[in-house]
Amino acid sequence: MSAPRHLWSGDWELESSARRDELAAGRTSPQAAPAEPERVVADPRPRTPTLRDRLRAAVTRLKGLPRPNRRQIRVASIAAALALVAAGAAVAVSSALTGSSTPAPAVANQPEAWLGIDVTNSPYGGVMVTNVVPGSPAYWAGMEAGDVITKINGQQVATPSDLRNVIAGMHPGQHVVVRFQGSGTTYNAQIPLRNRPAGSP
Numbered sequence: 001m002s003a004p005r006h007l008w009s010g011d012w013e014l015e016s017s018a019r020r021d022e023l024a025a026g027r028t029s030p031q032a033a034p035a036e037p038e039r040v041v042a043d044p045r046p047r048t049p050t051l052r053d054r055l056r057a058a059v060t061r062l063k064g065l066p067r068p069n070r071r072q073i074r075v076a077s078i079a080a081a082l083a084l085v086a087a088g089a090a091v092a093v094s095s096a097l098t099g100s101s102t103p104a105p106a107v108a109n110q111p112e113a114w115l116g117i118d119v120t121n122s123p124y125g126g127v128m129v130t131n132v133v134p135g136s137p138a139y140w141a142g143m144e145a146g147d148v149i150t151k152i153n154g155q156q157v158a159t160p161s162d163l164r165n166v167i168a169g170m171h172p173g174q175h176v177v178v179r180f181q182g183s184g185t186t187y188n189a190q191i192p193l194r195n196r197p198a199g200s201p
Contacts, residue, residue: 113170114196117143119160126150127160129180141189147182167193 049057116136122128129147132139149157152166153176170176172195179188 111172111195113167113172113174113193115167115176115191115193119149119163121159122148124148126157126181127163137191137194141178141191142187143178143180143189144182147180149178149180151177151179153177 114136115138116133117129117138118131119127120130126148129138129143129145129149131145132143149163151157152163155162155166157163167176170193172193175190175192177188177190179186181187
């Protein structure tokens with residue numbers, strides 16, 4: 001068994017020059033193995049863009065668009081204002097020509113007039129009464145389910161909205177003249193309207 005080799009033992013000049021020649025020739029010692037290149041494994045799943053990626057893409061697209069100057073903004077706002085004025089004028093002219101008879105909406109704090117009936121379209125013309133609330137103005141006027149209302153305040157009634165429009169333009173305490181047919185007889189009744197009770201139809 002030989003003694004361990006120390007740094008100062010042997011011919012270090014000869015050994016160091018031999019090592020220098022090996023390095024210059026590109027040879028390495030048997031102990032040093034060449035390093036393997038690092039392998040990169042690609043993820044087989046496609047990467048879903050995150051919200052941040054989408055925002056960055058949108059900002060990039062917006063940066064590429066030309067910015068409108070102040071004159072273009074001013075012209076666009078004037079054109080929009082003129083379009084609104086023209087639309088308002090068209091509505092005013094059309095309502096003046098057709099003589100719109102839509103009643104004004106009731107004021108919120110004003111009590112709503114109530115007749116106390118439910119109606120539907122009638123196959124015989126006018127509107128058919130489907131329900132009369134007991135104790136209502138229509139009940140005291142003698143109306144019953146199955147009666148057909150043909151006129152109210154002298155205006156022809158063709159649909160339930162015609163009847164509702166006339167009553168919506170009136171106040172509790174005012175009277176309506178209702179022409180209705182029931183049991184083969186035509187009636188003309190002057191009915192005083194009342195406040196609509198809470199929860200009534």
